[in-house]
Each structure stands twice: as structure tokens, then as C-alpha cells.
Amino acid sequence: MSNPIADPGHGHSPAAWTAVIIMLAAFAFGTLFYWLDLAHLVWASVGLLLIGPIVGWIMAKAGYGVNGPKYTPKAH
Structure with a gap:
């Protein structure tokens, strides 16, 4: 192949x-708290679940995203 398609680096x-x-931790804790019948902690886990993408977006804007200056791509 003379012109391979480059990996976009998703994730x-x-x-x-x-x-x-x-988000994975929020889902796991939410499941545990639901099973233990702790409704207020289930809702706290939902809040944590919503914070995950916000933190990812902030980190991407700070340069830690795929095309950011602080990101070092790894060989696969």
C-alpha cells in the first residue's frame, strides 16, 4: 500500500x-447503590456520570486531546 489510511486516534x-x-466508575457505583437501595447516592452517581464528558472536554481544551500540544501519540 503506497498511501495507507492514517488512524485518527479516537480515544x-x-x-x-x-x-x-x-463515567465507568459512575456507572459501577450507580449500579451498586441502586442494588443497595440508596437513592440519593444513585443520583449522585448520575451527577458524576454527567461530569465525565465535561472533564474530558476541559482536558482536551487544555491540550491533552488527540490533536493537543501536550499529547504524545503512541505507536500501535
């Missing part, structure tokens, strides 16, 4: 990983 940045980890 391979500190901003993306941080957002996903926050």
Missing part, C-alpha cells in the same frame, strides 16, 4: 481515557 488521549474512567 487514545489522556482526555478520552480520563472521561471514560470517570
Whole structure:
């Protein structure tokens, strides 16, 4: 192949990983709190779930996104 298609780098940045980890933790805690019948903590987990993408967006704007100056691409 003389002209391979480049990987756009979706999800391979500190901003993306941080957002996903926050949302995964929120979902796991929300499930646990639902099972334990702790409604106020379930709603707190929903709030944390909404904070995940916001943190990812802020980190991307701070330069930790795929095309940011603080991001170092890794070889696959």
C-alpha cells in the first residue's frame, strides 16, 4: 500500500481515557447503590456520570486531546 489510511486516534488521549474512567466508575457505583437501595447516592452517581464528558472536554481544551500540544501519540 503506497498511501495507507492514517488512524485518527479516537480515544487514545489522556482526555478520552480520563472521561471514560470517570463515567465507568459512575456507572459501577450507580449500579451498586441502586442494588443497595440508596437513592440519593444513585443520583449522585448520575451527577458524576454527567461530569465525565465535561472533564474530558476541559482536558482536551487544555491540550491533552488527540490533536493537543501536550499529547504524545503512541505507536500501535
